[in-house]
Amino acid sequence: MGVSASDTGEAVRTGSRVREEVSRSFPDRPAMVLLLCDGETPAIPVEPPSGNGVSLMPWSHPGQSAVEALLRAGEVFDASACALVIADGDDGPTTKRRLLAPVLEDSFDLVCPCYATHRFEAVLTTAIVYPLTRALFGKRLRQPVGEELAVSHRFVKHLLGEAWHADPAHALDRIWLVTEGLSRGFRVCQAHLGPRRRQSPGAEADLSTSLAQVVGLLFHVMRLHAPAWHRMKNTETPKTYGEPETSAGDIGQPQVAPMLSAFRLGFKELGQIWGEVLSPQTLFALKRLALAPEESFRLEDALWARIVYEFAVGYHLALMDRTLLLRSMTPLYLGWVAGFVREVRDLEPDAVEARAERLCRAFEVGKPYLISRWRWPDRFNP
């Protein structure tokens, strides 16, 4: 197991807790907990192995991401399973065994995390990442871009071999990794890991940059695996380990007005640029929406799915500079978020999930349109 943390002390504390849990959960399996550190190996005392030989040791990976370091270590040690854990600063028992157990006991190749999130957390995942990956690749993985994960020996070999050589520029980025598993027929499941540490909104990168990175990578893997997702017809829920939990605490009520204002400004100024990507019907619907009052503002699910699909086609055809194309999506995304906030601010968690489910259905219903435009873009050009 690899433990990634920005702080050495936190890494050691989490590593010790993970080691205890692994020793207890898999007593007859040799294991190793690596404290992944970017750069020079810090002066961490190498702790002696626990009762069943689980040792805790620092693992320096200069120039590599935590995932790559873990997978390369797994290859070196010929590990049957590797799991990446993010230090959370807690002192209580961990739930990380749920990551390893599906690989070791049920022969899964990839285990994705499923965190208990507040309704206004991971909104980009709810808006685009989850519905799009689900509609494309047929697996209802609720959080495909979670930071933690577990992979089998077979999948490690594939990732560091054939997949790496096919696309080294994006290799091991989280969405790339997950879609590689989904599109190549590896066995994928998800595990509930409880709540995760919450970042302050200010700690997140600039929204348009994050959006461009995440959505750009999604659109890139769409190009990479087009034959695979063209074939996928239905969606199914993957095997899920653990019980869902509800997120504790409140993160406040977001204000809708600034997001609406961003959307309206975007429509006014970027309408011409969107016109190069979006169809006339979509533009007309957006024009009507820009005039709608705040009380009734809502970006319909079908329209949102259509917008995302048309941007994906625009990215695929390189209708304009791809980074600019992705960045120009920000006001549209904020428009969707404004409607989402209005709808779910007073709902129970189950109802919020049902709302996300309706959005996913809209993406699934719109998939034939995406495939048509992807295959025959000229038919839709005026």
Add this chain to the structure above:
Amino acid sequence: MWGDVERAFGNGVHRVALSVAGFLPGVITMLLVMAFAVAIAFLVRFALRRSLSGIEFDRRVHRWGFSSTGEWTPQSSPTAIAAHSGFWFILLVGFLAGLKTLNTSVTDALAAGLLSFIPNLLAAAVVFAVGISAARFFARTALINAVNMQIRSARLISLCVKWLIVLFSIALALQQLKIGGAVLAVAFGVVFGCIGLALALAIGLGSREAETREEQERWPEGRRHTSENGDEIHHM
């Protein structure tokens, strides 16, 4: 006396006939060169049309940001314009080469001067084309980023960026054409100096405002419960 006049006229006609006879081969060669140039120009136009259509040049130009090309007629599409430009360029070169064959001091000087100017003309055209493309790209970048930062005058910023780069590329192109000389350099020096001053003032005033804002945020009573844009959402 009449005989002298007749001889003088005869000599004049003879001299004219001689000079026409000396000039005629040059004219015929020039006509041949022009005919050859016309043939080559037609060939070039045909080849350009075919090859540019093959690589979907019109659509590429549209994708590069020249959105108004969609409104152009087929006769003035980017492919047609490129093909016509190639045609007239070959004709011009053929005409200049033809002038050289006349072998007179005036035409020689004219042809040599115009031919030596062609590299500058091409360099200026390339500089201008690159400048226009760069202006469009950076104007779009500025517009999108300004809108994402929710700046109300995003369009104005974008236009400023666009015209700044266009003017700069025009200055470079004129310099290549050796037009304007020192006046141009001084004029642009003044313009860029003004822009630098405006930026310095903007950054100075902006920093003062930012510092005041930061100062307010340090005090608990001034701390807002929502972020600057009221966004309490964790997108990632």
